[in-house]
Amino acid sequence: MTLVMKHAATVALLLIPLAACDGEKAKQPAQAVAPEPPKGPVGPPTPTASAAQRLTTAQYRNAIRDLFGPEVVVPPALEPDVALDGFDSVGSSKSTVSARGVEQYEAAAFAIGNQVIADPKLLGRVLTCKPAGVTDEACARTFTTALGRRVFRRPLTPEETTKVVTVITTSATTLGTFEKGLPFGIAALLQSPNFLYRPVFGQGEPKQHTGFELATRLSFFLWNTIPDDALLDAARDGALASYDGVKKEVDRMLASPLARDGLRNFVREWFRLGDLDRLEKDAKLFTTYSVELGPMAREETLRLFEDLVFEKNADIRDVMTTRRTFITPKLASMYQIPAPSAEGFAPVELPSDSPRRGLLGQIAILALYAHPTSSSATLRGKFVREKLLCVEIPAPPVNVNTALPEPTPDAKTLRQRVKIHLLETSCAGCHKIMDPIGLGLEQFDGIGRYRTKENAALIDPSGELDGQQFNNPGELAEAIRNHRDFGPCIARKVFQYGTGMKPTQEDNPTLKALADHFAAAGYRLKPLMAAVATSPAFRAMGAPH
Amino acid sequence: MKKLNRRSVLRGMLGGGLVTIGLPIFDALLNDTATAFADGDALPKRFGIFFWGNGVLPEIWTPKATGTMWELSPTLQPLAEMKAKLSVISGMKVPIANAVPHLSGPIGLLSGAPALAADKEAFARASIDQVIAEAIGGDSRFKSLEIGVQPGVKTLSFNGPRSNNPAETSPHALFQRVFGPEFVMPGDMAKPNPTLALRKSVLDAVTDDAKRLHLNLGATDKARLDQHLTGIRALELRLKKLQENPPSLAACKVPAAPKEAYPDVEGRPPLDEISRAMADILAMTLACDQTRVFSFWFTHGVSNTLFKGATSGHHQLTHDEPSPQPEVAKILLQIMTELNYLLKAFDAVAEGSSTLLDHCGILATSDCSYGRQHLLDDYPLIVAGTANANLKTGIHYRSPAQENTSKLILTLARAMGMTLDSFGDSEGKTNQSLTAIEV
Numbered sequence: 001m002t003l004v005m006k007h008a009a010t011v012a013l014l015l016i017p018l019a020a021c022d023g024e025k026a027k028q029p030a031q032a033v034a035p036e037p038p039k040g041p042v043g044p045p046t047p048t049a050s051a052a053q054r055l056t057t058a059q060y061r062n063a064i065r066d067l068f069g070p071e072v073v074v075p076p077a078l079e080p081d082v083a084l085d086g087f088d089s090v091g092s093s094k095s096t097v098s099a100r101g102v103e104q105y106e107a108a109a110f111a112i113g114n115q116v117i118a119d120p121k122l123l124g125r126v127l128t129c130k131p132a133g134v135t136d137e138a139c140a141r142t143f144t145t146a147l148g149r150r151v152f153r154r155p156l157t158p159e160e161t162t163k164v165v166t167v168i169t170t171s172a173t174t175l176g177t178f179e180k181g182l183p184f185g186i187a188a189l190l191q192s193p194n195f196l197y198r199p200v201f202g203q204g205e206p207k208q209h210t211g212f213e214l215a216t217r218l219s220f221f222l223w224n225t226i227p228d229d230a231l232l233d234a235a236r237d238g239a240l241a242s243y244d245g246v247k248k249e250v251d252r253m254l255a256s257p258l259a260r261d262g263l264r265n266f267v268r269e270w271f272r273l274g275d276l277d278r279l280e281k282d283a284k285l286f287t288t289y290s291v292e293l294g295p296m297a298r299e300e301t302l303r304l305f306e307d308l309v310f311e312k313n314a315d316i317r318d319v320m321t322t323r324r325t326f327i328t329p330k331l332a333s334m335y336q337i338p339a340p341s342a343e344g345f346a347p348v349e350l351p352s353d354s355p356r357r358g359l360l361g362q363i364a365i366l367a368l369y370a371h372p373t374s375s376s377a378t379l380r381g382k383f384v385r386e387k388l389l390c391v392e393i394p395a396p397p398v399n400v401n402t403a404l405p406e407p408t409p410d411a412k413t414l415r416q417r418v419k420i421h422l423l424e425t426s427c428a429g430c431h432k433i434m435d436p437i438g439l440g441l442e443q444f445d446g447i448g449r450y451r452t453k454e455n456a457a458l459i460d461p462s463g464e465l466d467g468q469q470f471n472n473p474g475e476l477a478e479a480i481r482n483h484r485d486f487g488p489c490i491a492r493k494v495f496q497y498g499t500g501m502k503p504t505q506e507d508n509p510t511l512k513a514l515a516d517h518f519a520a521a522g523y524r525l526k527p528l529m530a531a532v533a534t535s536p537a538f539r540a541m542g543a544p545h
Numbered sequence: 546m547k548k549l550n551r552r553s554v555l556r557g558m559l560g561g562g563l564v565t566i567g568l569p570i571f572d573a574l575l576n577d578t579a580t581a582f583a584d585g586d587a588l589p590k591r592f593g594i595f596f597w598g599n600g601v602l603p604e605i606w607t608p609k610a611t612g613t614m615w616e617l618s619p620t621l622q623p624l625a626e627m628k629a630k631l632s633v634i635s636g637m638k639v640p641i642a643n644a645v646p647h648l649s650g651p652i653g654l655l656s657g658a659p660a661l662a663a664d665k666e667a668f669a670r671a672s673i674d675q676v677i678a679e680a681i682g683g684d685s686r687f688k689s690l691e692i693g694v695q696p697g698v699k700t701l702s703f704n705g706p707r708s709n710n711p712a713e714t715s716p717h718a719l720f721q722r723v724f725g726p727e728f729v730m731p732g733d734m735a736k737p738n739p740t741l742a743l744r745k746s747v748l749d750a751v752t753d754d755a756k757r758l759h760l761n762l763g764a765t766d767k768a769r770l771d772q773h774l775t776g777i778r779a780l781e782l783r784l785k786k787l788q789e790n791p792p793s794l795a796a797c798k799v800p801a802a803p804k805e806a807y808p809d810v811e812g813r814p815p816l817d818e819i820s821r822a823m824a825d826i827l828a829m830t831l832a833c834d835q836t837r838v839f840s841f842w843f844t845h846g847v848s849n850t851l852f853k854g855a856t857s858g859h860h861q862l863t864h865d866e867p868s869p870q871p872e873v874a875k876i877l878l879q880i881m882t883e884l885n886y887l888l889k890a891f892d893a894v895a896e897g898s899s900t901l902l903d904h905c906g907i908l909a910t911s912d913c914s915y916g917r918q919h920l921l922d923d924y925p926l927i928v929a930g931t932a933n934a935n936l937k938t939g940i941h942y943r944s945p946a947q948e949n950t951s952k953l954i955l956t957l958a959r960a961m962g963m964t965l966d967s968f969g970d971s972e973g974k975t976n977q978s979l980t981a982i983e984v
């Protein structure tokens with residue numbers, strides 16, 4: 001029962017009264033001016049372990065879009081991402097590519113190459129010279145040099161260039177035209193581990209990422225795609241060797257529309273919103289369920305984050321308490337409010353007496369962290385603890401009876417039934433920090449519809465979060481927003497996502513410095529991302545994992 | 546993390562024992578009765594795993610009598626027609642620490658070893674399908690095939706730490722992969738294709754890049770890149786095979802193409818339809834000798850998928866439904882019905898004087914015994930097929946003393962022709978086979 005013991009310690013820690021938060025909830029600034037974030041690099045130069053991360057499927061698709069244009073269709077079948085410690089970016093540091101994955105990369109590379117040569121517009125973007133004959137080696141070299149630099153995110157070595165040029169000219173000779181050789185050159189670049197992985201070797205003592213390595217790291221972190229030419233030029237010119245040089249590029253990157261892709265991907269990984277593609281809900285029980293609901297609900301959440309970060313530059317903790325959201329007519333009908341538009345997404349302010357507030361009022365979270373036929377106080381409580389407050393919940397102990405009693409005349413609601421979790425000592429350690437939070441959301445059923453009763457009994461959504469009483473989901477949202485661990489947890493998640501490594505004890509000073517900076521900057525997410533991207537820890541290169 | 550080099554990865558894959566393997570010879574002619582090749586080698590053996598998540602209900606899983614005179618238990622009723630072609634093994638235990646529900650069991654069972662010390666959710670060694678694939682899969686077009694039924698199912702086929710082989714979960718994609726444009730009918734002439742040599746030259750360039758990188762990477766990344774190179778070599782082998790004329794195989798037919806998609810019906814995936822489409826394709830994939838090792842992931846552990854007729858997700862029911870859990874029992878009947886379909890599909894393929902199923906050794910199992918409590922003793926185990934008369938079927942063997950499940954795995958590996966001294970590591974290790982089902 002070591003798990004439970006370990007857990008008990010965590011609980012004790014969490015139950016320290018949060019006096020500092022008392023009374024804060026009444027005076028949230030409505031539209032405060034964003035405090036100017038402190039200047040200069042944040043935190044010590046403590047490196048995280050290094051790894052050759054493989055591109056996630058989203059990164060592969062984005063890279064192809066940026067290399068060849070948004071018209072190119074990437075085949076759907078690619079080696080699936082593996083999440084570790086909740087993030088695909090961490091999984092990408094450790095997982096491998098299977099034999100089938102290698103096969104799929106080959107098929108994808110040729111499918112892409114063949115689309116490029118079939119469309120003069122696409123071809124013109126990557127082939128800037130006019131081939132003089134079937135085996136124009138100089139033109140093949142021009143093509144390879146320019147494309148290769150963006151694919152490998154660094155200049156190709158002369159040997160690498162020659163190798164690809166030979167593939168192109170040999171293929172062109174066999175197949176009869178210069179253009180027909182190009183897909184083979186593209187396939188050689190796109191199947192290379194220099195594209196599919198992000199190998200890092202560093203330089204100097206103590207080791208730092210090279211300019212090109214840092215450019216790649218910044219780009220996948222902030223844009224979830226490969227660097228553009230300007231960033232590669234900055235790396236080539238040595239501009240990324242100084243804090244000021246990096247800051248300039250990071251500010252440019254955060255002002256780019258691509259930063260929205262970066263933010264969306266972070267949120268998607270953080271909350272595992274990709275799983276909404278496979279939402280399984282009993283359609284007979286949940287008559288409003290349909291297959292498009294999951295992706296639609298995800299889009300609502302992502303649009304809210306985009307709005308708070310890019311349009312409002314708001315305190316991101318407001319994502320818990322805001323009344324603002326973005327919904328379609330279908331979501332509006334599920335929220336029982338008038339649709340803000342005839343079709344598509346439109347912004348809406350939920351009425352101030354609405355039970356829905358912020359993230360925990362959204363179907364994406366309520367439906368994902370629930371069962372196929374019912375809600376789940378435990379899954380929702382676990383979501384809040386793990387994703388929002390960064391508490392690790394251990395797996396339940398084995399060999400215990402995990403059954404919940406069926407509803408009876410005496411125990412009609414989930415609150416009455418989950419009491420058993422809190423009575424069994426082997427369960428209580430974990431469940432008492434999860435279930436009371438989830439019970440605060442019980443007025444939302446397994447698909448996120450509002451209800452006041454379960455089995456004809458009134459639902460009591462009151463409870464307590466680490467010393468803070470709440471009477472309804474809206475007050476629970478406030479308690480989380482003002483929880484002292486919420487801000488530091490966001491900083492930790494951003495750092496973990498950006499570095500692709502689970503933080504260790506050694507990262508604590510960095511995390512503390514980032515959390516302090518985040519608070520000083522009014523909990524604005526863009527300054528936090530900039531602080532991580534420009535931090536000495538992000539530039540430093542650790543030992544291989 | 547423990548440092549790895551290629552040799553230790555390989556050693557892990559081969560279970561730490563001595564390995565000698567007679568490579569299958571397939572370009573020889575069959576003998577007159579087509580029970581074996583002319584030179585006496587038997588028809589190829591195939592290994593498979595059929596896996597479902599969330600365990601069983603031991604009370605209605607385990608047959609009452611043992612030996613050869615036993616009756617199917619209530620849960621095993623759907624397998625009535627196949628009873629003579631399978632053995633039920635009960636009373637064995639996965640002897641590793643039960644640290645992570647739904648994972649410690651299959652990690653211990655399939656790799657014979659505890660999880661990584663630093664991560665109790667990670668295989669430290671290869672799973673048995675890959676150990677066997679390493680031995681017998683090298684000569685076929687696909688070293689192994691991983692097939693999933695539940696949409697998005699996660700496999701437990703591992704080459705080593707965090708090196709997963711994900712499943713094909715679309716019957717259409719599986720069909721295209723095996724029987725698509727690149728398929729050459731055994732006995733037909735290979736289609737001349739000038740691009741094959743060009744594709745090979747691309748892979749040569751890629752391999753060259755990988756080898757250069759390899760020199761400077763850390764140990765873990767080296768092992769990860771090795772895995773990638775293994776995939777590239779498999780692809781090269783496949784390109785080479787496309788230029789060869791495969792020997793004729795009487796049993797091989799291109800199966801009917803499956804539907805393009807199997808959408809959910811009222812929020813529930815049509816697991817039965819998907820499973821049957823996969824089983825039909827798989828039977829011919831094996832009969833056409835496209836692979837000799839497969840794993841079939843019906844659902845995964847903690848799967849909360851909605852089965853037909855169930856009032857809640859599967860995992861939730863195993864924990865919340867009051868005893869004796871009639872809904873869980875019905876779900877298990879659905880799973881056994883699909884296992885039966887797969888076995889029957891294999892048994893319907895005549896190969897020589899026996900059937901494809903007779904040339905298989907298939908392990909059917911789950912992630913724990915009693916799902917409600919995640920128990921690892923009295924593990925649910927079925928072995929189907931005799932692997933060319935190397936395994937005894939038609940019996941119920943009940944271990945008197947919670948024997949180590951690695952004994953069964955070692956037996957299966959030996960039945961496949963591997964001469965392993967032992968299987969597993971630490972408390973999972975054994976050098977004894979399960980003689981009760983050994984021929």
